[in-house]
Amino acid sequence: MNREQLQLYFIMGSQNTGQRDPLVVLEEALRGGITIFQLREKGADSLTGQDKIQFAKACQALCKKYHVPFIINDDVDLAIALDADGVHVGQEDASANVIRGKIGPKKILGVSTHSLVEVTAAIEDGADYVGIGPIYATTSKSDAKPPAGTALIVQTTTVYPDLPLVGIGGITIDNCQTVIRSGADGISLISAIAAHEEPFVATRQILHVLQQQTKIL
Numbered sequence: 301m302n303r304e305q306l307q308l309y310f311i312m313g314s315q316n317t318g319q320r321d322p323l324v325v326l327e328e329a330l331r332g333g334i335t336i337f338q339l340r341e342k343g344a345d346s347l348t349g350q351d352k353i354q355f356a357k358a359c360q361a362l363c364k365k366y367h368v369p370f371i372i373n374d375d376v377d378l379a380i381a382l383d384a385d386g387v388h389v390g391q392e393d394a395s396a397n398v399i400r401g402k403i404g405p406k407k408i409l410g411v412s413t414h415s416l417v418e419v420t421a422a423i424e425d426g427a428d429y430v431g432i433g434p435i436y437a438t439t440s441k442s443d444a445k446p447p448a449g450t451a452l453i454v455q456t457t458t459v460y461p462d463l464p465l466v467g468i469g470g471i472t473i474d475n476c477q478t479v480i481r482s483g484a485d486g487i488s489l490i491s492a493i494a495a496h497e498e499p500f501v502a503t504r505q506i507l508h509v510l511q512q513q514t515k516i517l
């Protein structure tokens with residue numbers, strides 16, 4: 301896993317873009333410079349069945365056009381069927397070591413973690429990166445745990461300095477520098493781009509802030 305690829309990790313499903321065409325939003329974010337994309341088609345208004353598969357294929361085609369890794373959240377079978385670049389799973393999803401066995405060694409495997417014990421287990425299960433959060437309060441995940449701040453990022457980078465990690469949860473242009481300063485390789489976000497009236501502009505502005513922070517480090 302190339303740590304720089306985690307710099308600006310956009311996560312989105314059709315349920316996150318309001319009245320906007322999600323494929324238009326995704327292409328604006330790709331043009332704006334997101335470095336990795338995760339399709340997280342989940343929740344009350346999300347697509348299912350053939351609609352979900354067709355939508356996933358269209359997202360994958362856009363990511364290929366912009367040479368950005370295409371990750372699928374939760375749905376390992378869909379990721380394998382589409383030959384996605386990787387999968388992201390949480391603690392309640394299938395166990396990461398079983399998934400690593402299913403997707404093989406070359407695909408990207410991301411795991412959500414909320415403690416050093418879960419980080420250690422994710423490493424042992426073959427995770428390429430971990431998501432740590434929610435850092436701040438989030439409206440994008442209905443069953444999110446309480447916001448935990450950046451303490452686990454600091455702790456994880458101390459114990460596992462070579463582990464690629466990304467912060468998630470309520471991250472915006474105003475707090476993303478704090479997340480990077482705490483040691484994360486990147487930030488992942490949904491609403492700050494997907495719910496913005498100009499996703500291209502939002503992406504460019506966040507990327508500029510991230511690039512400034514990297515220079516200071």
Ligand SMILES: Nc1nc(C(F)(F)F)ncc1COP(=O)(O)OP(=O)(O)O
Pocket residue numbers: 309311338340342373374388389390391392393410411412430431432441466467468488
């Ligand atoms: N989807 C995610 N992506 C990341 C990433 F690291 F990629 F930023 N971190 C955390 C999550 C949350 O994953 P999970 O705990 O399974 O909940 P859900 O399936 O509702 O997303």
Ligand SMILES: [Mg+2]
Pocket residue numbers: 373374388389390393
């Ligand atoms: Mg999950």
